[in-house]
Amino acid sequence: DVKVTQSSRYLVKRTGEKVFLECVQDMDHENMFWYRQDPGLGLRLIYFSYDVKMKEKGDIPEGYSVSREKKERFSLILESASTNQTSMYLCASIYTLGVAEAFFGQGTRLTVV
């Protein structure tokens, strides 16, 4: 089975802190994604990467950056955390864009106080 693992299930950070969310997948997928999930809004794409060192902005990239130095690892960075970034963050990987199913990590619930 494909495993997508997010480094933390729950995080509490202070406003202004730099926050790192890590995601690792073990199936050699090219494509990796970071989503934000908020009630009633579904999943919103923050950033995605289709190859090592490649990144593309999604629908809501403001306040976030990403890093993909190795194929299996995709990191989401909140440069200066704010309370409106309190949310559930989901990492996903896909073998083939648009056709294959996405595999998700268990999610990181981030609270910024």
Next chain:
Amino acid sequence: AQSVAQPEDQVNVAEGNPLTVKCTYSVSGNPYLFWYVQYPNRGLQFLLKYITGDNLVKGSYGFEAEFNKSQTSFHLKKPSALVSDSALYFCAARDSNYQLIWGAGTKLIIKP
């Protein structure tokens, strides 16, 4: 604009009864459609997808979905609901950039 709509925030069904979770879509080109389920405090799990072919798609845990091109719908169904089916269900469609567009989610509650 391309979009996916799940018109019901919540669906309540008695155990043993059939269930339907609705999804409609608006995308360019041929629709590639997906259903995912999210159990409490978990990530999303893939249930089924429609790419081409038979309009009735069978998936995991006894779920199926019916693709209707004229109504631009892809409703999720199950003949007999289980309490363990209670979860959040998301419909998604591939857009013209090969990204997934997500519905807002429908909370399914199965009552014993």
